[in-house]
Amino acid sequence: MSNVDWLKAHTQKKQRDITGSLPEKVLEYHKLPPDVIKEGMVVLDIGLGYGNMARFIRDKGAIPYCIDVIPEAFHGVLDTAEKMILTKDLKNTEPINADFGLCHLVVQHCDDAELRELLTGILLHIKEGGIISIQVAERDTCGRNRFLRNKKEFKRAVKQCGGDCVNLGVEYKWPKYGSKWFISRISRP
Numbered sequence: 001m002s003n004v005d006w007l008k009a010h011t012q013k014k015q016r017d018i019t020g021s022l023p024e025k026v027l028e029y030h031k032l033p034p035d036v037i038k039e040g041m042v043v044l045d046i047g048l049g050y051g052n053m054a055r056f057i058r059d060k061g062a063i064p065y066c067i068d069v070i071p072e073a074f075h076g077v078l079d080t081a082e083k084m085i086l087t088k089d090l091k092n093t094e095p096i097n098a099d100f101g102l103c104h105l106v107v108q109h110c111d112d113a114e115l116r117e118l119l120t121g122i123l124l125h126i127k128e129g130g131i132i133s134i135q136v137a138e139r140d141t142c143g144r145n146r147f148l149r150n151k152k153e154f155k156r157a158v159k160q161c162g163g164d165c166v167n168l169g170v171e172y173k174w175p176k177y178g179s180k181w182f183i184s185r186i187s188r189p
């Protein structure tokens, strides 16, 4: 995603509701209990938007490591993030050994190569037994029609990137984009 695309996505009024999701709502969509983030946990916030999730993680006494594809996204979490890491730098970063990770409304922006880079990178930083909960849209929502993705293909992509993936049965309709999305949990085998 270029800087221009990102800034466009983040300044168009109609996009605001999706770039600053309410953390409680995100947990609900991901079928996670409200107390899933506990004091002292190390948590990856993957694809920040306005940084709401990072602040929520910090408020719970947990430690947010913030990951995004462009540096501008870090402006909102300068006082919140334990560390800010660009997706492309994940492979050269000391292992974080995170307990948990959350990724919401992000991978619809990633073509297949970007998705592989992101998955490979985040899997390096989740500890053994740790889980990343990830929302996956079946269609590119940027209007560029670069891909269609389904549960089977996503599972294969995670495998190719060195992880395991469990697709939860839940599915949400996304009529605005003529798409659907689902929730997966990914981990290291």
Ligand SMILES: C[S@@+](CC[C@H](N)C(=O)[O-])C[C@H]1O[C@@H](n2cnc3c(N)ncnc32)[C@H](O)[C@@H]1O
Binding pocket: 001, 006, 018, 019, 020, 021, 026, 046, 047, 048, 049, 050, 067, 068, 069, 070, 073, 087, 103, 104, 105, 106, 109, 110, 114, 115, 118
């Ligand atoms: C629509 S916002 C979602 C923000 C937040 N997670 C939420 O639910 O409101 C998408 C975010 O994902 C980031 N993003 C897009 N592609 C990414 C990638 N390959 N790696 C990490 N972050 C990415 C964007 O820069 C942006 O901050």
